[in-house]
Amino acid sequence: MRKIGIVKKELYVKSFAVISILALFLLIVITVENILVSFVMAFVINYILAPVVNAVERTGVSRKITVSGLFLIITVLFGMGLYVLFPILIEQLSSFRDELPKFVEGITKFIAATEQKFNFALSSFYKIDVSSKVASGLSGFSNRIFEDLPALISSSIAVLILAPFFAFFMLLDGQMITKKLLSLVPNNFFELALNLQHRMNAQLGDFIRARLLEAAIVGFVVWAGLEIIDFPYAALLGIFAGLTNLIPYIGPVIGAIPAILIALIHGISGFGFLILIIVYLIGQLIDAFFIIPLVVAKIVDLHPVFVVITIIIGAQAGGILGMIISIPVVCMLKLTVQTIYDQLVEFHT
Amino acid sequence: MAIMTSFMWKNYFRHTTKEKEITTVLKENILFQDLTGRQLKFVSKIVHLRKYHSSEIIFRQGEAGVGMYIVVSGAVSIKLEDSSAAPGSEKNEIVIVSMSPGDFFGELTLVEESGKRSAAAVADEETTLIGFFKPDLLKIIERNPTTGIKISLRLGEVLGRRLKETNERVSKLEEKLERYRLKK
Numbered sequence: 001m002r003k004i005g006i007v008k009k010e011l012y013v014k015s016f017a018v019i020s021i022l023a024l025f026l027l028i029v030i031t032v033e034n035i036l037v038s039f040v041m042a043f044v045i046n047y048i049l050a051p052v053v054n055a056v057e058r059t060g061v062s063r064k065i066t067v068s069g070l071f072l073i074i075t076v077l078f079g080m081g082l083y084v085l086f087p088i089l090i091e092q093l094s095s096f097r098d099e100l101p102k103f104v105e106g107i108t109k110f111i112a113a114t115e116q117k118f119n120f121a122l123s124s125f126y127k128i129d130v131s132s133k134v135a136s137g138l139s140g141f142s143n144r145i146f147e148d149l150p151a152l153i154s155s156s157i158a159v160l161i162l163a164p165f166f167a168f169f170m171l172l173d174g175q176m177i178t179k180k181l182l183s184l185v186p187n188n189f190f191e192l193a194l195n196l197q198h199r200m201n202a203q204l205g206d207f208i209r210a211r212l213l214e215a216a217i218v219g220f221v222v223w224a225g226l227e228i229i230d231f232p233y234a235a236l237l238g239i240f241a242g243l244t245n246l247i248p249y250i251g252p253v254i255g256a257i258p259a260i261l262i263a264l265i266h267g268i269s270g271f272g273f274l275i276l277i278i279v280y281l282i283g284q285l286i287d288a289f290f291i292i293p294l295v296v297a298k299i300v301d302l303h304p305v306f307v308v309i310t311i312i313i314g315a316q317a318g319g320i321l322g323m324i325i326s327i328p329v330v331c332m333l334k335l336t337v338q339t340i341y342d343q344l345v346e347f348h349t
Numbered sequence: 350m351a352i353m354t355s356f357m358w359k360n361y362f363r364h365t366t367k368e369k370e371i372t373t374v375l376k377e378n379i380l381f382q383d384l385t386g387r388q389l390k391f392v393s394k395i396v397h398l399r400k401y402h403s404s405e406i407i408f409r410q411g412e413a414g415v416g417m418y419i420v421v422s423g424a425v426s427i428k429l430e431d432s433s434a435a436p437g438s439e440k441n442e443i444v445i446v447s448m449s450p451g452d453f454f455g456e457l458t459l460v461e462e463s464g465k466r467s468a469a470a471v472a473d474e475e476t477t478l479i480g481f482f483k484p485d486l487l488k489i490i491e492r493n494p495t496t497g498i499k500i501s502l503r504l505g506e507v508l509g510r511r512l513k514e515t516n517e518r519v520s521k522l523e524e525k526l527e528r529y530r531l532k533k
Contacts, residue, residue, distance in 0.1 A: 057492050179397070187401060191408070191482065195415045198484035
């Protein structure tokens with residue numbers, strides 16, 4: 001009887017220790033600035049590089065040398081990429097900054113003209129007045145966007161340093177840390193916890209790699225298409241289309257909006273406008289007919305209503321970044337809950 | 350019943366081992382005996398050392414299982430529910446085999462898709478076990494295929510031996526049954 005008491009006491013102590021460690025970790029990640037985004041990015045980097053590290057390790061090279069060497073190569077490649085891409089992006093950003101007032105004016109005029117047509121059609125029944133509100137809103141936004149840029153860049157630099165730092169140790173010591181954490185799990189739940197961790201790790205890895213590959217291909221297709229038709233800001237629009245493609249259903253539409261607005265302001269219409277739409281459509285068709293069936297087969301399906309609610313919550317919590325990471329985060333949560341549920345059912349039947 | 354099933358759990362590869370370092374215990378186990386020192390060190394970083402109090406349940410009969418255990422120190426009883434007990438009466442458990450240091454059990458779940466424990470395992474005294482599970486085997490195969498293949502081949506040998514023993518046992522029982530029928 002006394003022995004059973006000891007086993008139960010140990011079970012409670014160990015369970016409390018594991019839950020406390022996880023809760024403390026979550027609290028730090030959520031409350032400390034930049035840590036959440038850095039951790040999400042570190043996990044993404046970890047899942048992208050893990051197959052490469054394992055492949056090199058299979059040849060007999062030690063994991064320490066593999067991870068260090070890989071990070072050195074990536075740093076050099078990233079530096080070279082930045083050296084090539086940075087001037088293009090800066091040029092496109094400064095050009096965008098110079099032309100922003102023109103865009104705001106163009107959009108305002110476009111809305112005012114549309115509003116006038118509607119008011120003429122509606123005659124005396126109803127009078128629409130949104131152009132003045134849109135004009136003041138847009139002018140405030142255009143002033144703010146470049147005022148907020150330095151803060152955004154400094155925050156991005158912090159994430160750019162922290163994320164690879166965390167990812168480096170995740171790749172090097174991740175398995176050891178997981179094993180240490182698992183050693184705290186009470187005996188009753190040990191096999192369940194180990195199997196759960198393994199399944200979640202495998203599924204999350206597949207999910208993240210598939211979605212990122214999809215975003216990269218769509219972004220590249222849009223970039224290449226826009227370059228071919230000589231559309232302005234092709235690089236920026238390609239990156240934007242790739243990133244927003246991570247948002248299901250409405251992401252591709254959001255990704256095309258900036259290009260459509262630029263086309264309207266530049267007075268591109270008729271055949272030119274059609275070609276622009278075709279470029280974005282090709283990106284989506286390649287995604288729908290080749291990438292999703294071949295690569296993203298393991299994506300977690302969410303109901304459209306749930307997706308929209310999630311995106312609204314994400315937008316309110318973290319703006320555009322919140323919108324982009326909200327769906328992957330919710331997909332991960334759904335996957336986790338589903339796996340835990342399946343596992344618990346499996347272990348008790 | 351106990352006599353009939355104990356052969357399933359009998360360790361045909363027993364080595365007399367006392368409490369030693371994980372690598373030493375692994376080296377003496379048939380599954381890991383082909384591994385080099387470096388490979389053993391690699392595996393020892395992946396397997397799990399678990400401690401159990403006396404009377405503590407390691408796993409229950411019918412529960413999902415994902416791997417095997419090697420006894421490092423202490424003793425473990427493998428128990429089966431007595432299916433001959435009258436319905437409604439309290440179910441008794443029959444000890445079918447006792448495991449001592451160096452013995453291992455539960456290896457069938459390493460290769461099963463969703464394996465269920467065919468018997469329960471209970472620690473008879475303060476016991477230390479090495480847990481080696483399917484995710485660990487998959488991790489070894491992914492990171493160090495040579496080591497993974499060596500372990501898998503030995504695992505095949507162990508399971509093959511168990512199957513052979515089972516077949517021989519079933520054949521003998523069938524013969525006995527046939528003789529019994531003829532006598533009748």
